[in-house]
Amino acid sequence: MNPTFDPKEAARFLRTLRVTTQTALALNDVERARGRARPVSSFTALAAKGTGEWRFPAAGLLSADGLVLANLLHQGDEETKVLSLQAQGAAGLATYALRGARVRLGEALQIEGVFDRDGALHIVLDKALSEAELSLLEIELLDPAP
Amino acid sequence: MGRQRAKTRKILTMSARPAAKSGRDIVAYFAGHLANLVNGNDTLDEAEEIVVVKPFQLFERVRRLLIANRRYSDGLVGVWAYPPPDGVEEAADFYFDSVLDRPIAARRGEPTSANNLAALVASRAAGPRPAAANGVPLSTWKALTGGVSQLRRFKQRNELFELSNRILKCLDAANRPYAETLRLGLCPKEWLAGEDAVGVNTLKSANAFLKALKAEMGGEFGRRPTQRELEAAFAGAPVPGFKEAQAFASGLLGSAILTRLAGQDQTYLVSFDAIEATQGAEPAEDADEPLMSADDAAPFLIGAVEAGAIAPPERELLAAIMGGQSLAEAMGANLFLRRRLKNDFDGDLAAYVEDLSSRTARFVAQANARP
Numbered sequence: 094m095n096p097t098f099d100p101k102e103a104a105r106f107l108r109t110l111r112v113t114t115q116t117a118l119a120l121n122d123v124e125r126a127r128g129r130a131r132p133v134s135s136f137t138a139l140a141a142k143g144t145g146e147w148r149f150p151a152a153g154l155l156s157a158d159g160l161v162l163a164n165l166l167h168q169g170d171e172e173t174k175v176l177s178l179q180a181q182g183a184a185g186l187a188t189y190a191l192r193g194a195r196v197r198l199g200e201a202l203q204i205e206g207v208f209d210r211d212g213a214l215h216i217v218l219d220k221a222l223s224e225a226e227l228s229l230l231e232i233e234l235l236d237p238a239p
Numbered sequence: 240m241g242r243q244r245a246k247t248r249k250i251l252t253m254s255a256r257p258a259a260k261s262g263r264d265i266v267a268y269f270a271g272h273l274a275n276l277v278n279g280n281d282t283l284d285e286a287e288e289i290v291v292v293k294p295f296q297l298f299e300r301v302r303r304l305l306i307a308n309r310r311y312s313d314g315l316v317g318v319w320a321y322p323p324p325d326g327v328e329e330a331a332d333f334y335f336d337s338v339l340d341r342p343i344a345a346r347r348g349e350p351t352s353a354n355n356l357a358a359l360v361a362s363r364a365a366g367p368r369p370a371a372a373n374g375v376p377l378s379t380w381k382a383l384t385g386g387v388s389q390l391r392r393f394k395q396r397n398e399l400f401e402l403s404n405r406i407l408k409c410l411d412a413a414n415r416p417y418a419e420t421l422r423l424g425l426c427p428k429e430w431l432a433g434e435d436a437v438g439v440n441t442l443k444s445a446n447a448f449l450k451a452l453k454a455e456m457g458g459e460f461g462r463r464p465t466q467r468e469l470e471a472a473f474a475g476a477p478v479p480g481f482k483e484a485q486a487f488a489s490g491l492l493g494s495a496i497l498t499r500l501a502g503q504d505q506t507y508l509v510s511f512d513a514i515e516a517t518q519g520a521e522p523a524e525d526a527d528e529p530l531m532s533a534d535d536a537a538p539f540l541i542g543a544v545e546a547g548a549i550a551p552p553e554r555e556l557l558a559a560i561m562g563g564q565s566l567a568e569a570m571g572a573n574l575f576l577r578r579r580l581k582n583d584f585d586g587d588l589a590a591y592v593e594d595l596s597s598r599t600a601r602f603v604a605q606a607n608a609r610p
Binding site: 097098100101102103104105106107108109110111112113114115116117118119120121122123124126155156157158159160181182183184185187188 | 264267268270271272274275276280281282295296297299300303304306307308399400403404407528529530531535536538539542557560561565566567569588589592593595596599600603604606607
């Protein structure tokens, strides 16, 4: 037989369930994004998937936390590409400026560098990479927050 | 102005992206997220005692989340309802102004949910407290950031839950007109701004009417309803201020809803389904009671197990979450939970917890609804 509950207590229970589960989920997501000592930011490839191969969007890729914008630049010979990472706004600067980072492109490439005081980091990609490999972009911060 | 623009626009582009995977209760998740950000859980080590509230930095972080996180931009902000040239940034800005920074007015001289939130924040002051602004209605945002700048962190999980609870109480009030407008499939910027903004009660009634109309139309959208369908829907769910269906249908709000439904405007049925699923639920009126302890919640969880709504290990998982354990701790090494997570939810812990919470809530609501 199913129980019946006092309506007021049931409302309290439902609210508690709502608050505690969603706060625990949010905390889990915040901690996972932060990754404690080794934060990893993934990028959301929102665009440029057509009938052909994936193309790096002309407007760039924004990290899932919205704090870094990645752009793909071409140098004179078109073969050499530069991955430009720029921290966005005060929150982006506070997180990334002057911090060491490892940039990962799936299994293809891992490069370490340091964001400058303006929150910029440029990675020269002299190895031949398909743009599809750039869709696997991740940044891992190497040192703890100052 | 915006309303005039909405009336004349016929063909609009819409997002080609698939609907975002979104939770049952995006507003409660957002409240929990804000609580964690204010508490510095995204940047500070667990051992740190003090968090410095930097309003602009927090604003930027929240704004960027609203823009970049699909769960928020689709489910909470509803960027799909904004016609060009507005995009996700403009939608996030309007959401911030009209929900997070919307002053919450007092009723009968009682403290508002924003006053209660501000009081909780002030109670954690670790430095000088500015004088409280008397008589000025506070918004959720001002309650969080307009007072003390250094806080003793909400380190105990029940303290964090209480912060989240008070933010949620503010959002349940401040977000409601916005959510009701999205449920209608309309752009909040066009219906909630200015002196002729539509009131929340009218929006709720219009949603009830729309629901009745959809039922009358038997799921056949992309057309205008017949007179019979309109009248039957209006008889079941009248909208205050209008004597009959035709009067409502020919008014500004009614005609915008029908145009949307008929697919002559920005028809994208996510408005009716996704929003209903994520934030359509009306919060309980008597939401001012404190949160329950895990012990107080136990009879409800046991009842859910006995009724077969959840399995015994799932009861333990919920009890652990309500008792303040992290999700990882609460899952532990329980084989039943791990197997269920892997087999039925493809390893998506959030989906599992939300489903579990949803099953439990449904059981309690149904048990309570029985005479």
